[in-house]
Amino acid sequence: MNNKLKLLILSDILIISSFGLIAPIFAIFIDGGIEGGSLVSAGLATTIFLVVKSSAQLPLSKYLIDKEKHKTRLLVLGTFL
Numbered sequence: 001m002n003n004k005l006k007l008l009i010l011s012d013i014l015i016i017s018s019f020g021l022i023a024p025i026f027a028i029f030i031d032g033g034i035e036g037g038s039l040v041s042a043g044l045a046t047t048i049f050l051v052v053k054s055s056a057q058l059p060l061s062k063y064l065i066d067k068e069k070h071k072t073r074l075l076v077l078g079t080f081l
Helices: 003-033 039-064 068-080
Strands: none
Touching: 003 039, 039 068
16 A cells, blocks of 8 residues: 555544544533534434444445546535535
């Protein structure tokens, strides 16, 4: 495997895992700053996001492996979301 590719994979792993570590701590600060916000609502929102992401990621990646035209469209759409 190319060294540049290894570096990109490692940086992605570190960035994604750091967001996972910071999110619960950030929820504590949200608790006092947003009216109606609580630790329960922050945890519930995070859980819903992770369940939807996990359930959509594998089927979508298997579908897009061989379809270059659809992959480009979804990359552009994902950028604007």
